[in-house]
Amino acid sequence: MTTSETQERARASRKDTGGARRAELVHAAGEVLDDLGYTATTVELIAARAGTSRPTFYAYFRSKDEVLLALIDRVADDLEAAQFLDGIEDLPVSEVIAATTRAYADAVFTHGGLVALFDSLAGVREDVAERWGRVSRRTHRRYARYLAETPPGTVDMCAPPDRLVQVLNDAIHHGAKRVARGTDDEREQFIADLIRITERLVGL
Template sequence: MTTSEAQERARASRRESPGSRRGELLAAAAACFDELGYSGTTVELIAARARTSRPTFYAYLRSKDEAFLAVTEQICARLEATQQLDDIESVPPLTVLRATTRAFAEAVFASGSLVSLIDSRAGLDPVVGEVWSTLRHRLNRRYAHYLTGLAPGTIDPCTPPDRLVVMLGDSIIRGAARLGHASAEVREQFIDDQIRMMERCVGIAADAPPRADGAHPDAAVT
């Protein structure tokens, strides 16, 4: 076995061990990428943020690129979780659409500038691009599937659902990412505006103010 192969096996073993240093390194990497951007972040800065050393970083991760990919996968998992609702069939469509719109925007906000950075890196790094495009495809497919499955007359979308969901998703991702470090008041106004736009585009009656929904529950919108 070569030294390189032994290192890879050791990394794999550490990666799967619960409560490993790898999680701390990824949290530090996410903070560095958020604050300094991709080019401004280095392995040394990540290690320092995690209060460890460069050799320890390489014991768990091959490179800055691998750290960014792992952070991307974590962010994607959080965004996908926003399409979760209990008893979806018994929840009014307006409640579902408002709750998922709010949850998705809040998840983007919670990641600071990382979603914007991921969206940008996706065009430069094929591996990040694959992870990001796969997530976007799954989210859009589920959203469109939900809209097309509603009873006739429930909604009157301004354009076919498969195109509409891409437009709505792009609007939230680009807008919320731009406001990643804005004030709570500005973020709330953005969410309200996105909900109202969604209602108009989907063609569903706005029978109550967007903020009346409260927190959303958990299970898949499919």
């Protein structure tokens, strides 16, 4: 077995065990990328932010691009998790819309700079577009299915669920990204406005 093959097996093992050091490197990459953007970010800066060394970085990741994709997965998981709220299954549609809209917007606020970065990179990189696109694909399907399965007479949608959800997903994703660095009042106003708009569009 060659040295590079041994290194690859070691990296795979560390990834599978989900070690704390790997998570620290992903977190550090997020901070540096948010601060400096993709081009100015280097492996050395990520390692320094994590309080470790360049060789340690390479023990877990082959490159800056590999840690970028791992970071995209982590942020995507956070955004998806925002759609899974406990105890809402039996709530009225208006309360479900309000709760999920707020939860998703708050998740985007938390990762605002990275969301903008990933959106930008997805426009020029196929690997990022595929990885990052799973957020919109999965949340889109889940939201459209929920609206389509609401009891008759509950809502009066202005468009078919699939098309309506595309508009709403774009609004919350890009709108929340835009105000992520705003004041608390600005973010709260955005959420309140979006909830009211959603209610009108779904015909509540």
